[in-house]
Amino acid sequence: MSLQLMTDSACDLSRSYLTTNNVEVIPITLNHEEQVFQDGIDIQPEEVYRGMREGKVYKTSQISVQDFIDAFEPFAKTGEKVLHMSFSSGLSGTYNASVIAIEELKEKYPDSQIVSVDTKSASNGLGLIVYQTIQKRDQGAAYEELIDFVEERARQTEHIFTVDDLEYLRRGGRLSKGAAMVGNLLNIHPLIRLNDKGELEQFSKVRGRKKLFHEMIRIAKE
Template identity: 45%
Template sequence: MSIKILSDSACDLSKEIIEEYNIDILPIIVIKGDEEYLDNVTITPEKVYEDMRNGQTYKTAQIPPNAFSDKFSEYAKNGDSIIYIAFSSGLSGTYQTSLFVRESILEEYPNFDLDIVDTKAASGGFGLIVLQAAKLAKEGKSKEEILKAIEFYKENIEHIFTVDDIEYLFRGGRVSRVQAFVGGLLNIKPVLHVADGKLVPLEKVRGRHKVFKCMLDLMEDRTKNANLSEQVIGITHGDDLEGALKLKELIIERFGAEKFVINMIGASIGAHSGPGTIALFFLRENYEN
């Protein structure tokens, strides 16, 4: 029996990849005022970034229980074998909701074969985990093999990112009003990573050129046991393809990397990080299939 991969829109994979690997995606809710939208379904990231540049504020809400219930019931009725790969529990309550709904579905369908994984990852790091699982599923690998690969990626995935306007981190509670004000005046770009599924500041750098150098220095320091030319490197951006391509060029020059997945950050994360965000994802150690 083939394994079906279910995930959510915070994985920031392109429509082409989602279709090629038959990944099922549940959209996170995006909110502007009294209006609710479904990430990448009824609202596009481009629209969100355009509005944010014009002073609009967006919020997000986790996937509601009924969405999980409908999807899980559909799979259970079909007798499908499922892995739901979830957005970090440190950044969203979606994972916990899925566990709660699974228990109620199992009461009705006790033989439903469903595994749920908290990736402790976000955006392109989350996406690389989902993509690897979907590739293995397409190759006909067993559920045990796929779950083992997911666990390896979870333990080794690195996230390094920067935001263009520190104001958005203030709105999300990541920096104080004073830090945001001073950072804006001085053109300070924070460099952050994800630790145990949560956002953690690392450095404060002035100007994008120095930010990219800092990101690459961190990449080098964290991949001493890896060959980056054999990895798929993830880059996501907040409506700044030019910046993403510049970072790609620098990575190729410095590390000889050859394989990249580049995509726009979806509304579910972009609503908090803002336009101009650039994020980099890679493995500390190479995965051996």
């Protein structure tokens, strides 16, 4: 019985790389005013970043239960095993939607074997887990081994990052307009991580770009 790896477009790996390595990608939806885009299909990350620098505001929508059913059902019909590596449940309802979809398909296809793992990761963190799982699969790991591997990597993966412009945190509702303005004027950079629940958490502030990178390197070495 064959095995299909799947993930969300939040992994930030190129679609060409994932296609070459036989990984199905379910796109997240982006909304700008009345326009709706599928991440990586109708719009590319470079376009989003450019638009944000120009002042455009993009909002994301979680992948729906029906989107997951549409993606999973062809494999449920054929009995192919599926391992889906999901965007953090602490940042989106996407993982919960995938679980509901699996439960609904289980009623229709009792013998289906579809597992979704909450990686509690995002962006390059999720991408790294997907990349390592591809390697593990290509080394001949069994389905159950891969599930255990992804769950282990979800516990071990650390995310530490910052932002150059606090305006983006303000737009996302995570910072007041006044705090963003003062922080930018004083060249203050927040250090942010994903906690054990996969939620964003500010744990420090550093003034000045040079000090920022020294601090990030120090933390990474600990």
